[in-house]
Amino acid sequence: MRYAFHxxxxxxxxxxxxxCRRVEEAVRLATEALLTGTAxxxxxxxSGDVEIDxxxxxxxxxxxxxxxxxxxxxxxxxxxxxxxxxxxxxxRMGDLSxxxxxxARLRTPNIAVPEQARPIIAxxxxxxxxxxxxxxAIIAERDVDQAAELRRDxxxxxxxxxxxxxxxxxxxxxxxxxxxVDVALLGRYYERIADHAVSVAGRVVxxxxxxxxxx
Amino acid sequence: MRYAFHxxxxxxxxxxxxxCRRVEEAVRLATEALLTGTAxxxxxxxSGDVEIDxxxxxxxxxxxxxxxxxxxxxxxxxxxxxxxxxxxxxxRMGDLSxxxxxxARLRTPNIAVPEQARPIIAxxxxxxxxxxxxxxAIIAERDVDQAAELRRDxxxxxxxxxxxxxxxxxxxxxxxxxxxVDVALLGRYYERIADHAVSVAGRVVxxxxxxxxxx
Numbered sequence: 001m002r003y004a005f006h007x008x009x010x011x012x013x014x015x016x017x018x019x020c021r022r023v024e025e026a027v028r029l030a031t032e033a034l035l036t037g038t039a040x041x042x043x044x045x046x047s048g049d050v051e052i053d054x055x056x057x058x059x060x061x062x063x064x065x066x067x068x069x070x071x072x073x074x075x076x077x078x079x080x081x082x083x084x085x086x087x088x089x090x091x092r093m094g095d096l097s098x099x100x101x102x103x104a105r106l107r108t109p110n111i112a113v114p115e116q117a118r119p120i121i122a123x124x125x126x127x128x129x130x131x132x133x134x135x136x137a138i139i140a141e142r143d144v145d146q147a148a149e150l151r152r153d154x155x156x157x158x159x160x161x162x163x164x165x166x167x168x169x170x171x172x173x174x175x176x177x178x179x180x181v182d183v184a185l186l187g188r189y190y191e192r193i194a195d196h197a198v199s200v201a202g203r204v205v206x207x208x209x210x211x212x213x214x215x
Numbered sequence: 216m217r218y219a220f221h222x223x224x225x226x227x228x229x230x231x232x233x234x235c236r237r238v239e240e241a242v243r244l245a246t247e248a249l250l251t252g253t254a255x256x257x258x259x260x261x262s263g264d265v266e267i268d269x270x271x272x273x274x275x276x277x278x279x280x281x282x283x284x285x286x287x288x289x290x291x292x293x294x295x296x297x298x299x300x301x302x303x304x305x306x307r308m309g310d311l312s313x314x315x316x317x318x319a320r321l322r323t324p325n326i327a328v329p330e331q332a333r334p335i336i337a338x339x340x341x342x343x344x345x346x347x348x349x350x351x352a353i354i355a356e357r358d359v360d361q362a363a364e365l366r367r368d369x370x371x372x373x374x375x376x377x378x379x380x381x382x383x384x385x386x387x388x389x390x391x392x393x394x395x396v397d398v399a400l401l402g403r404y405y406e407r408i409a410d411h412a413v414s415v416a417g418r419v420v421x422x423x424x425x426x427x428x429x430x
């Protein structure tokens with residue numbers, strides 16, 4: 001019984017890592033759509049989100065059947081609940097990629113991000129995508145050390161967010177109100193993707209060590 | 216054993232309703248700080264958020280002890296997991312109120328929202344606060360009919376969000392980039408508070424009927 005439980009639990013984490021890789025792809029494509037103004041790439045992200053939602057449902061069903069049929073004890077129970085929370089956050093990261101893609105789509109064939117904000121937004125996107133990529137590896141390999149490193153990347157993201165505000169509120173901003181609003185919201189979306197990545201990785205730490213990462 | 220379980224579960228829902236009322240207060244005060252530019256009211260929201268976090272932890276502890284000690288069967292199990300999700304969302308709604316309060320604090324003694332956007336933002340805030348208030352009642356009374364009504368309010372919120380964009384991107388916008396960015400982010404925060412309220416109310420429907428509200 002216990003062996004079967006842990007096998008199934010491993011299966012759940014394999015699925016979570018796979019969903020995280022889908023999210024990584026969604027972030028990558030949404031950014032591509034955003035920085036090139038390509039409508040059909042944006043559409044792929046938007047229409048592809050349903051697959052992430054379905055994958056979430058499958059993980060939830062497995063987790064519930066694990067809880068029901070195996071009635072895990074305290075520690076294992078918390079691991080299953082952690083998995084349920086991770087999959088909710090991964091789904092949310094997919095939704096945030098859709099928000100990025102929708103801003104891209106709204107402005108095509110133009111590029112939503114004006115030239116003067118492009119380096120910062122491109123870097124935010126890169127950091128976010130990299131964090132999601134590493135989160136997938138952290139889930140797959142239960143890599144506690146990497147999870148701690150992810151925190152540092154999140155600090156870079158916070159710095160980029162501040163820099164983006166300095167840019168769009170500075171005297172040199174000539175791109176107007178609409179572009180400023182787009183950049184502010186995009187910054188918010190990438191920042192939230194990064195926040196969720198840190199949170200998901202933190203749950204892996206909890207799963208492995210039983211301890212909550214200090215926030 | 217079953218009686219004890221359901222008594223404890225009722226206690227969890229009483230706690231959830233109480234947390235929701237705290238969130239309602241946070242939304243109300245954050246809006247007051249925002250629309251009057253009052254720093255100490257903003258501070259109260261920001262420093263008071265820790266109490267919502269602590270209340271969340273207590274609900275989680277109770278839910279976990281219910282799961283561990285009572286090993287509930289399928290339906291009850293899903294109710295406990297629903298409660299865990301509700302408390303996460305309520306905490307998030309508290310965080311979003313803090314975001315509103317922080318924008319208020321950043322601009323005091325000035326008012327972050329320029330006059331021409333004040334009617335829309337005031338209405339968004341009113342709708343959000345009302346939705347949170349009714350969500351507290353929905354949780355307390357397991358009121359499935361009210362939960363369906365909440366959906367309609369959320370449509371008003373979506374309409375207000377669109378109207379706010381029309382305002383700040385229109386030719387009549389004279390308040391500048393900074394105010395536009397503030398208004399866009401504030402709109403996002405109120406919209407997310409409303410989204411979470413609908414989601415929490417939807418979980419009450421699930422708890423009562425066993426059915427997921429169509430989205």
